[in-house]
Structure formats: structure tokens, C-alpha cells
């Protein structure tokens with residue numbers, strides 16, 4: 632029996648990984664092409680960083696696929712979902728590449744009008760300078776991410792990242808495809824504060840890499856580190872559709888802004904985490920995934936019985952908002968849950 636099991640696991644793995652190897656080869660190749668396109672505006676360190684990390688992703692994802700097969704966790708990966716995740720990242724990277732020249736232009740313009748000159752600080756106390764870049768960017772990212780969760784217009788873009796019902800390293804690549812179109816607005820204050828645009832891009836890449844790596848079920852709690860930094864446990868909460876977990880843990884690298892602004896939630900050890908969107912939907916292809924929430928918005932807006940103000944509310948208010956209470960926002964659901972808990976005490 633034991634022998635049979637070993638054989639079946641390894642043959643499944645071979646079948647799975649062979650397919651993935653082929654797909655990854657294609658994607659990694661395309662990824663490198665898109666990086667070459669970006670090269671002129673990357674500093675040397677960032678180029679090296681990407682050259683090392685990009686092929687490493689294929690390796691660690693394959694390792695996680697191997698482990699999930701080995702431990703019999705067949706639901707952790709699905710071929711279709713993984714391919715969708717990688718298509719999302721390619722689309723996002725293409726748009727990001729196109730936007731990056733424009734973004735750099737904007738950042739340089741704002742940098743010309745900077746309020747502080749940080750050159751001396753960068754030379755005399757590089758640790759303080761780079762820490763400030765990280766803290767500043769994480770602060771801006773926190774509010775970008777919070778906006779994406781609190782207004783349906785932005786959620787329509789970001790919901791693609793949350794629409795997988797799996798949780799694994801490849802989900803980190805399930806990008807919010809249209810995000811590069813508006814994300815740069817949140818970069819601009821950092822240039823006004825005197826952070827050099829290429830320094831910002833470097834920290835942006837480092838935090839992104841960290842943000843990809845927390846998409847795993849194989850790491851539990853990390854004592855002390857978890858007080859300040861995002862851990863896989865924190866980000867599992869972020870991807871969960873369990874009501875107490877909705878709109879929690881927005882940080883990419885630092886968890887402190889969530890703790891300060893009241894959006895922090897601890898992973899509960901005895902609660903099964905349900906990944907994906909609140910409303911489970913069969914999304915069959917990448918276009919369905921990308922346009923899912925836009926279609927939902929459109930079907931609300933085209934209703935003839937609603938006035939303009941109500942239609943605007945359907946576009947810009949929190950996801951789940953409804954004029955007649957037929958749907959609920961995360962805050963309404965959480966308040967109802969708290970009331971039920973209080974009533975049962």
C-alpha cells in the first residue's frame with residue numbers, strides 16, 4: 632500500500648510538474664523580455680535583484696507544487712488557476728512597463744520641487760535613509776491598498792488578486808492588472824519628500840518580492856518578526872473571505888500601519904480559512920477574472936429604476952454597498968456578526 636501511494640504521488644507530480652515546467656519556461660522567457668524593455672530606467676542593483684529573483688520564482692513554485700503533491704494537499708494548486716495567475720502577471724508587467732517611463736517622468740518632475748534635500752542623509756546615515764524610504768512607501772502602499780478595498784471602482788481592479796480560491800506562491804503573481812494606471816499617484820508624495828525616483832523603484836521591487844513570498848501555507852507564525860512585518864499568516868487572513876478577516880492586513884512588508892490604523896487581524900488557529908471572493912463564482916478564463924467586477928458594476932449602473940446618485944454610489948462606495956440592503960459591505964457583515972456574538976453571550 633505504501634509503495635503504491637509513493638508511486639501514485641510521484642507520477643502525479645511528474646505529470647503536473649512537466650506541464651508546469653513547460654508553461655514556466657514560456658513565462659520566464661517572456662518575463663525576461665519585459666525586463667529588458669525596462670532596463671534603461673532600472674539602477675544596477677535592481678537589475679541584478681530581478682535577474683536573480685525572477686528565475687528563482689519558478690524554482691520555489693515548483694518546490695511548493697512538489698511539497699503539496701508529496702503531502703497529498705491536492706487542492707493547494709490547480710493547473711488552470713496557476714496559468715491564470717501567470718497570465719495576470721504578464722498582462723500587469725506589460726502595462727507596468729508601458730507606464731514606467733511616464734511614471735519616472737512624473738517622479739522626476741516632482742523631485743525637482745522636493746521639500747527636503749536627503750542627499751546628505753543618504754551619505755551620512757544610509758540605514759536611516761533607506762529605512763525612511765521603506766516606511767514612507769509602505770505608508771503610501773497601505774492607503775493605496777485600503778482605497779482598493781474600500782471603493783468598488785478600485786476594487787474592480789484589485790479583486791483579480793483576491794479571486795483565486797487557492798492560496799499558494801503562484802497567487803502572488805495574480806496581479807491587479809489595471810493597477811499601474813493609477814498606482815503612480817501614490818508614488819508622487821515620496822518624490823516631493825526628496826526620495827530619488829530610482830531609489831524608490833529599488834525599494835518598490837524589494838517590497839514586491841517580499842510580498843510575493845508571503846503567499847504560502849507552509850509558514851506558520853514567526854515570533855517577534857510578526858510584530859512589525861507582514862508574515863504569510865497575516866497575508867492568508869488578507870486573502871480569506873471569512874467575515875472577520877475581510878479587509879484586514881493591507882501591508883505589503885510592514886504590518887505596523889495596519890496595527891496603527893485598525894485593520895489588523897490575527898489568524899485564528901481553529902478556524903478554517905476560506906480563500907477567494909465572498910461570492911463564489913466560476914471564472915472560466917482570464918478575461919472573466921479581469922472584468923468580473925466591472926461587469927457587476929455595469930449591471931447595477933444600467934438599471935433604469937435607479938437615479939444618478941444611486942448609480943454613482945454603486946460605482947464608488949464600498950464593495951457590497953446596496954441602496955436596498957440586498958447586499959452588505961464588509962463592515963456591515965462584521966457588525967452583524969459582532970451583534971450576534973454579543974447577543975449569544
Ligand SMILES: [Zn+2]
Pocket residue numbers: 776780789792793869
Ligand atoms: Zn487586497
Ligand SMILES: [Zn+2]
Pocket residue numbers: 792802803846866870
Ligand atoms: Zn496577496
